[in-house]
Amino acid sequence: MKFSDIGEFGFIDSIKGQFDIPMEGVIKGIGDDCAVLSTTLDRVLLFTTDMLVQDIHFMIERISYYQLGRKAIAVNLSDIAAMGGRPLAALISIAIPVETEVEAIHELCRGMRDICRQYNLAIGGGDTVASPDKLVINVAVAGEAKKSEVLYRSGACPGDMIYLTGPVGDSAAGLKILKNEITPPEVMRDYFIKAHNDPAPLVEIGEIIAASGLASAMIDLSDGLLSDLGHICEESKAGALLLAEKIPISPELTLLGDSTGLNPLELALSGGEDYQLLFTVPMEPEQGIDKLFKDHDLPAPHHIGEIGQGSGIRMKRADGSFAELQPMGFDHFNRSQR
Amino acid sequence: MKFSDIGEFGFIDSIKGQFDIPMEGVIKGIGDDCAVLSTTLDRVLLFTTDMLVQDIHFMIERISYYQLGRKAIAVNLSDIAAMGGRPLAALISIAIPVETEVEAIHELCRGMRDICRQYNLAIGGGDTVASPDKLVINVAVAGEAKKSEVLYRSGACPGDMIYLTGPVGDSAAGLKILKNEITPPEVMRDYFIKAHNDPAPLVEIGEIIAASGLASAMIDLSDGLLSDLGHICEESKAGALLLAEKIPISPELTLLGDSTGLNPLELALSGGEDYQLLFTVPMEPEQGIDKLFKDHDLPAPHHIGEIGQGSGIRMKRADGSFAELQPMGFDHFNRSQR
Numbered sequence: 001m002k003f004s005d006i007g008e009f010g011f012i013d014s015i016k017g018q019f020d021i022p023m024e025g026v027i028k029g030i031g032d033d034c035a036v037l038s039t040t041l042d043r044v045l046l047f048t049t050d051m052l053v054q055d056i057h058f059m060i061e062r063i064s065y066y067q068l069g070r071k072a073i074a075v076n077l078s079d080i081a082a083m084g085g086r087p088l089a090a091l092i093s094i095a096i097p098v099e100t101e102v103e104a105i106h107e108l109c110r111g112m113r114d115i116c117r118q119y120n121l122a123i124g125g126g127d128t129v130a131s132p133d134k135l136v137i138n139v140a141v142a143g144e145a146k147k148s149e150v151l152y153r154s155g156a157c158p159g160d161m162i163y164l165t166g167p168v169g170d171s172a173a174g175l176k177i178l179k180n181e182i183t184p185p186e187v188m189r190d191y192f193i194k195a196h197n198d199p200a201p202l203v204e205i206g207e208i209i210a211a212s213g214l215a216s217a218m219i220d221l222s223d224g225l226l227s228d229l230g231h232i233c234e235e236s237k238a239g240a241l242l243l244a245e246k247i248p249i250s251p252e253l254t255l256l257g258d259s260t261g262l263n264p265l266e267l268a269l270s271g272g273e274d275y276q277l278l279f280t281v282p283m284e285p286e287q288g289i290d291k292l293f294k295d296h297d298l299p300a301p302h303h304i305g306e307i308g309q310g311s312g313i314r315m316k317r318a319d320g321s322f323a324e325l326q327p328m329g330f331d332h333f334n335r336s337q338r
Numbered sequence: 339m340k341f342s343d344i345g346e347f348g349f350i351d352s353i354k355g356q357f358d359i360p361m362e363g364v365i366k367g368i369g370d371d372c373a374v375l376s377t378t379l380d381r382v383l384l385f386t387t388d389m390l391v392q393d394i395h396f397m398i399e400r401i402s403y404y405q406l407g408r409k410a411i412a413v414n415l416s417d418i419a420a421m422g423g424r425p426l427a428a429l430i431s432i433a434i435p436v437e438t439e440v441e442a443i444h445e446l447c448r449g450m451r452d453i454c455r456q457y458n459l460a461i462g463g464g465d466t467v468a469s470p471d472k473l474v475i476n477v478a479v480a481g482e483a484k485k486s487e488v489l490y491r492s493g494a495c496p497g498d499m500i501y502l503t504g505p506v507g508d509s510a511a512g513l514k515i516l517k518n519e520i521t522p523p524e525v526m527r528d529y530f531i532k533a534h535n536d537p538a539p540l541v542e543i544g545e546i547i548a549a550s551g552l553a554s555a556m557i558d559l560s561d562g563l564l565s566d567l568g569h570i571c572e573e574s575k576a577g578a579l580l581l582a583e584k585i586p587i588s589p590e591l592t593l594l595g596d597s598t599g600l601n602p603l604e605l606a607l608s609g610g611e612d613y614q615l616l617f618t619v620p621m622e623p624e625q626g627i628d629k630l631f632k633d634h635d636l637p638a639p640h641h642i643g644e645i646g647q648g649s650g651i652r653m654k655r656a657d658g659s660f661a662e663l664q665p666m667g668f669d670h671f672n673r674s675q676r
Binding site: 001002003004005006008011012014015018019023025026029030031032034035037039040043045047048049050051053054055056057088089091092093094095096097098099100101102103105106109110112113120122123124125126127128129130131132133134136138140142144 | 339340341342343344346349350352353356357361363364367368369370372373375377378381383385386387388389391392393394395426427429430431432433434435436437438439440441443444447448450451458460461462463464465466467468469470471472474476478480482
């Protein structure tokens, strides 16, 4: 059996059992945005990693080395944000094709350094190695959180409201533009490409949500709204109902839809890499979350649906009809998606 | 300027300044076996990573997937050992060529799981991604240590004795055998190949040395004796004198030298990947270290020289003459070494 037959998720399922060994001090191993290890009585260590491979995760013609450096760090910071943690230090491994211009890697490092400064993240070291042909970047980030505040994927309960911090679909539109699948009005080009190439991890917002004690579960949208909400449902053993009208779509994406015939809702549901935070909040005076965001001068989060009994995700359309949705994520091993 | 012109160490020097930003809580950033972050008053977090790239660090015809899995974890455990720490959890990223047999990766994972169990290391998660052609494995390991016990590369002082935990050169001999550069007596073949493909990280010994308070500096031998002792000298702003006769060489390597004409001392000085620990001990009743090892039923360490004033490494030969040695490490970007 080839890897292309089984795919990433199939493979992970096939090894999860032998790797997820209960061990003292490990609060959460495989299966959330970060591993969670207890350190002291009231604090935990968060630990996450992401690998970016040339021609799989990025095409070097479609992103600057500077942006690539930022993004390699950003996707890890987003995982720390998704647990409500504070990032501490990063380890950076880079496999560099020997004929690469040193200046290009200096630009990559400048991007990494800038985003690390921005988020107060230390660079703890790493590994610089040669590569036969492709550029490969692996970043691992350690962070910390109060044990009582960490937000897992598994905490959602039927009745909880589902919130999203901001618009989704812009990154997927940016990717389509970069791949020349669509041509945007020139004035919007940079907006979408930035959304895809230089996403902003919502570390501060994640910490505020976690510290408030108002939320029950949280995840960052890396695979896409349906796929990541699907993770919350699966880990929480619950289902979800989405309200199509409430899913936040940027004015830019609406306009892009008008001018290119793209369906913004489709991109918003299935497009990945927006790095917004999706979180659930037990029923309570609804102003709790709104007030929290207002008190911190943050734009109000979007109430997009609620957690229900059972499993799977349903969506209520604007016309009142319902759709059963398949939580489709991107699988790099899947031939049909390559 | 191409990467092949500047090499790994040249590149690291060129970015070290901008990456090594003093930051609260970071006791040691770039430049030792692990990053060291303070967690509580008396404990620190150790944090290390290593990347293995197919056709650069390993040839899949020369190592089994099972051994490769063990080795990818082992090299990181050795870095934790070199600080005197206890490993806690690993994050594993694997970029897998899509046409790889799933069974091969299961073997890789079985190797990882077995060594993790052996060393009580939790697997905290990771990232499984596709690769266009080469297999790439990145492992990051978090560990912990008592703040007062951590052994840095920078702690050696003139007059300190230099110790080595066991024989060196076997791994380099194993590599030469795997590359068909030499043909060993058949009975020794497995011994050397195991030394290269399945090295044992000395985690327990590292912890014992650190906890004893007897040592002043420590490093694991990944690049080679001269190169790694060179790191100790550089970070400690000191020089070193090696006693050629005292450098431990296995009986097997001596025999291999006899039968193939290889110079065992040369392999012992410049060959990498033995993962023995090299540590320095301030002058004191010499039996301190010997007694420590004896009390723990460990083979006595080898007193191979001492730290001196100045810089650089000199070696006293058996005939009493001296040689100035160049701390040569392996640089994958260096054309002459490929």
